[in-house]
Amino acid sequence: MTLPTIAFDGDDTLWHNETLFAGTQQHLRDILAVHVPAETIDRTLLARERANLALFGYGVKGFTLSMIETAIEVSDATVTAAEIQRLIELGKAMLSSPVNPIDGVDAVVESLKRRGHRLMVITKGDLFDQESKVARSGLADLFDAVEIVSEKDEATYRAILDRHEIAPADFVMVGNSIRSDILPVLALGGHAIHVPYAITWAIEHADNTADLPPILKAGSIAEVPEMIAGL
Ligand SMILES: [Mg+2]
Structure with a gap:
């Protein structure tokens, strides 16, 4: 044989990987907590991720763009440039975090x-x-x-x-x-x-x-x- x-x-x-995404998602909830409850953020993010998979594929870059779209949507487009920059930094930190x-x-x-x-x-x-x-x-x-x-x-x-x-x-x-x-x-x-x-x-x-x-x-x-x- x-x-x-x-x-x-x-x-x-x-x-380990999903723990890194879960940790970043908690930061997203904290940043957007002034706009909507955590459940709304999670639901919106998942819908964005699903829709974006066909365009960006799997990975951190697509996830980062999905976080930004989520922020825009749940804040009725009032999210600030500084907040969006924080989300981009969160994505960058994921890419360089230890394996x-x-x-x-x-x-x-x-x-x-x-x-x-x-x-x-x-x-x-x-x-x-x-x-x-x-x-x-x-x-x-x-x-x-x-x-x-x-x-x-x-x-x-x-x-x-x-x-x-x-x-x-x-x-x-x-x-x-x-x-x-x-x-x-x-x-x-x-x-x-x-x-x-x-x-x-x-x-x-x-x-x-x-x-x-x-x-x-x-x-x-x-x-x-x-x-x-x-x-
Ligand atoms: Mg796996």
Whole structure:
């Protein structure tokens, strides 16, 4: 049997990410608290993010523009230039904030590498930001390939597997998002291990949880090597 290729999602699988967005969103609420309650801000921001995904894709830049549009909308266009500048600074701070690997990630990746698995990162978001995060994570040398994509759907995974000449049966995807990391890979005939993160971005929630196929779930990333050995 071929030793499977193991691919890891980046955000909230290899390193913390959603906590950074949640922290920034709290600042947005504080800045706009004079205009509307937090629930209105959250609802408006999510609607803006959804609408902007098709235009800007995933990542901090699109999120920053969505925060600015939210500020304009909930303030009835009375938000000041100084307040908008603060939102831009919040976005810039996200791009330069330290990359915090999830506990145990380096040991897991190193042990899979020692076993001889080919290892990949498959992540979506701003190209520049994601490349920089892989580099800053300190894990880059352990991976044979890093794929930064605009969407994680079946077509994307099929193209990656074709390019690297990997059969779906010899591929395992490890990630925190059922919608992006698990379902498309299972649909292709690959393997997937779900490692939930404490917070899931609303847009990553799987649409219809009633119809989900059986999903392998790890309590933490530390359990992943054992689960892969048992596949
Ligand atoms: Mg993720």
